[in-house]
Amino acid sequence: MLRLLRKTGSLGSALKGKTAANCTAPFSCFSVASPSSCLTPAAAPTIPATRIRRRFADFLPWTVRRQAHTGVYLHHTNPGRGTDSLAVALGLVHALDRIQPGMGYFRPIDRTTIGGNRAAVMKEIYGFEDDMSSMHGVTQQKAFELITTDRMDDLLEEIYRAFEQIRKRHEFLVIEGTSLKGWGGDTATLNAKLSNLLGTSAIFFTDARGAIRNEIYRSKEEWEHEILESAKVSDLAFKREKVEVLADIVHTLPSEIRDVEALKKLFADANIPFAGAIPDDPLLHSLQVHDVMRTLDAELLFELKGKGAALSTGVTNFIVATLQLSDLLAELPKNGDPRKGSVVITDSSRSDILLSLLHLHQSRTFANIAALVLTGGKRPEKCVEQLVQDQADKSSLPVLVSPMPSFETSALLSKAEATIEPRSYRKIERAQLIFEENVDMDVITKALLKEQPVRMNPKLFIHNLFTKAKANKKHIVLPEGSEPRTVQAAGIVLNRDLCEITLVGNKQAIEQVAKQYRVDISRAHIVDPPRSPRLEAYIDYMYEVRKHKGMNKGAAHESLIADCNYFGTCMVALGDADGMVSGAINTTANTVRPALQIIKTSPNLPLVSSVFFMCLPDRVLVYGDCAINSSPNSEELATIAIQSAETAAAFGVEPKVAMLSYATGTSNKGPLIQKVIDATEIAKKKRPDLLIEGPLQYDAAVNPETAKTKLKGKDSPVAGKATVLIFPDLNTGNNTYKAVQQSTGAVAVGPLLQGLKKPVNDLSRGCTVMDIVTTIALTAVQASNKKSS
Known part of the structure; x- marks a missing residue:
């Protein structure tokens, strides 16, 4: 399963240092509280970084070099929020995954006996095939026992034995260390010993906010030096163990000190390689619906279409609904970002609110409701539940059943902590994106690669395909505009900023599909053929190129209205789009025939x-x-x-x-x-x-x-x-x-x-969303090559 880079728009502004001490979470009738202001920073373990025993070589846009290392050790130099430390690890694994086939993931010390949440996220996102139990060495409990009884050698032996087993199955391992939370000892030295034991070099992750988490105020210069000191402590420990530090990546950098060049100079003066600074992004530590579900141990009232997207919807605020429905409707925001919204909390007896919100969620005046929580531990009455089931197939609104009454439910949600889980799709793609945009991988690859070119692997091919499409942004028309896979693919392409998109079809139908699948297509052009101001121009053009075959203007008009592929082909022929992709619900003949009739073949090589x-x-x-x-x-x-x-x-x-x-x-x-x-x-x-x-x-x-x-x-x-x-x-x-x-x-x-004179490409009717995304990128690159030739 290919894991590809996503564009999700501009980077979020940095958080302003809010903590539980200066937050309140009032939950009264229709009270609104921002979840980000009610969160206590997650007490996540400091996670050491990974290292590799193989060298990579510099790679050019369409080539890759042979590796010499077998792994890389990731070391987190200071404690921070679990979501932030996991996000930067996800970004690096994603970057390495493009240039390193056969990669695996391993944690020497983990919190649980089954690999823990981090291993679960890595396993699902990057398709690692190992059992969860084989993705870690020992549990924290076992590590405490061996360290406190002065049996460090036994600890290292157990970890190495587990490492050897997983190494047999992988050419390359990302090894993520631990803070060994609760131990109170020198975790930098422990992780340096483990990195040395496993024969790897190290990459440091330094949390900019974690460097001064207990400080009330620091000037910009003091803050920068605190960040450097945090890295230097670990650098000394790793150098004592003769472990090479390949790079330090600063993350969660607040806007107050977003001076990357100043940090780069400080690290250079300290002789610590600096690979980049990732800005703080509120999305990564924002609540999503699955966090609400996990916090409450709630269950879904009914299964959802597009369940993954629905559960990863962002939570902007909580609304406790205790009064009349009309009062609730007045509190709900209208027509905002479909990827986030309010969580409404109400007693399970309020069938009026349940049915009304399900209906409202499907309406064109869509209020941004992320989820509805029914409290009291009871399901609705049978007659109401039957009505709910009748609407279930049309709805993508998560309805959660909390086992607790409304007050306890609200109180617990005021303390909810954000996480990154395998279904946190938006957070995962944001983590990958901001890593790519802010980290110079050349610093890492030049340390790991040597000049020995090898053949390209699939992940790099796809990555470079997307890079080239983005660099030469073209306009691609998708005639099957209301087909769900096509709409989802359009959202991904627009998110990544790969090219401009036009969807052909009924505007209301297309927007309804986008709403159902939680897809943002606000930047897409939507063209309904009967209402297009260009329809007459297309009729004239089609008549001119087909009149020798007996076509009249009436027949041209009928073809353009009845067949989306003829309309899309005319857009390409007249330069209103650079290329076309179709075939998710049309046959190859129906896709290619209009192109042969209207666009025609190249004169020098007249064959498709x-x-x-x-x-x-x-x-x-x-x-x-x-x-x-x-x-x-x-x-x-x-x-x-x-x-x-x-x-x-x-x-x-x-x-x-x-x-x-x-x-x-x-x-x-x-x-x-x-x-x-x-x-x-x-x-x-x-x-x-x-x-x-x-x-x-x-x-x-x-x-x-x-x-x-x-x-x-x-x-x-x-x-x-x-x-x-x-x-x-x-x-x-x-x-x-x-x-x-x-x-x-x-x-x-x-x-x-x-x-063909201009690019038109066909899809398999069994294509996936990512197949469509890739074909759109191929078509865009084709179009740019034709323009430059």
Whole structure:
């Protein structure tokens, strides 16, 4: 499962140092209290950082270097909120995950016997396959026992034994230390010993607020020096243990001292590598619905559509509803951000409030209700619950049943603490985003990598695809505008700021889908064809390009209104959009036919074909044609080869083209082999600058030893090193890409269509949301390449 970077907008302003001492949480009739002002900072353990025994090399936008280390040790230099320390760890793991296949996660000392919350988050988000019990060495209780009885060697031995077991299953481990909360000893020295034991270098995380958490006031200069001193204490401990410190990352940096250059100079003077400073972000320590549910030990009244998104909705305030419904409605905010809202608390007997809020949540005048809490430990009466169930399929409003009365429920929620859990989707993506934007990974990679290039891995390919799309922002139209996966994909693309999006369809229907799935599409353009001011221009254009086929303006009007793909294609043809993505609910023919009729093929290579980017664990290969041409002749096969080579080069894959057949070289003869031989010659004559060879069998194309044997020692710039593989027909190509995908777990990105004057791409009707996101990015990069060519 690919984990990709998200854009969630501008960074939040820093918190102003609120603590439980200066907060109040009044819960009276319809009283409103901000949850952030009622939270006591989480007493999270200080978490040491990770380190690696392998070296990485610098990487350029579309390449990766070979590793030399086997792990990295993360050390948190001072105590801080659990959410803040976990957020920065998530950001680093996400960054390393793009350049390090086969990664795992390990905690030498953990709070529980099953790996703890951090391991659970890491396991679910990054797809680690280890059992929770194998992702830690010993529990805190066991560590206390061994340390207090002067059995440090026994502690280290137990931890190392567990580490050796998990290391066998991973090429690279992120090892996160512990504060050993409650011990009172020198945790920096303990973590330095563990880092030395496990043979890793270290990365420090320093909490800017944690450096002065007990201070009332510090000047900017004093605060900066406190941050540095916090890092220096740990630096001395790790140097005593002969552990190399690769970098220090300062996080939770308040706005009062957001002077990164000053911090960088202080760290340089202290000879501690500085990788960046992450600003404080209120979202990371804000309450969400799942925090309310966990705090109350509440259960859901009914299962939700889009449950994960609903439970990660932010909580802006609590409202205790005890009076009339009309009074409650007056207190509810209107038409705000759908990703956050009020939590309404009321007794389970108030069926009027329950039914009204369920209905209101579905209305166009949507009041931002994050959740409804029914108190008293009882479910509604049967007749009411039946009415609720009737609306359940339409609702995405979480209705929680608290086991306590209203007063106790409100009192407990006033002390609720924010967490980051596997379903905290917005917090996780924000943590990844602000890490990417504020940390210079070159500082870390230059310490871990050496100059030995290897083939690209899937995560880096996808990451760089998104980076290139974002750098050359284009406008992509999605004709299937009200399809739920398409709407969700549009929200992700807009969040990441990858490109501009137009959704085609009924505005009210699209907005209702967005509301149901908690998707922010406020920056998307929504175009309803019958009401579009450009409709007449599209009718005229379609009539002009199709009149030779007997089309009149009436038929053009009907096609544009009835078929979203014709409308989207006209947008691209007339330059109102740079590319189009469709096919989630339409067939390939319905997607490609309008493009062939209206946009038409490129004059120099007049053939539409396709490629898949096959993202293998250690490389990215380009397969063509696996989706469009069933039985191309030699001329068409040569065209496909040239198109695929150009596509590969455009996406950072050096094209070495193998023309595939069931025989290599002159080992066999036959009409199918001759077709490939002729296609190879045609392609070479048309593009003598390309490296093209054929016929080759697949093994001779990608395996150097096999190539040497089958070519009888003949040296070849392509055989054994091919990156672009051209199949002789659709039957072979389609089955091969599916076989590789299913048998190896490779990620197949595509199909990407080639040969049109402007980019239009087709989706599988079984596509996922992330498939659509990736195809949109591919289309945007295609569009930028066409504009620059």
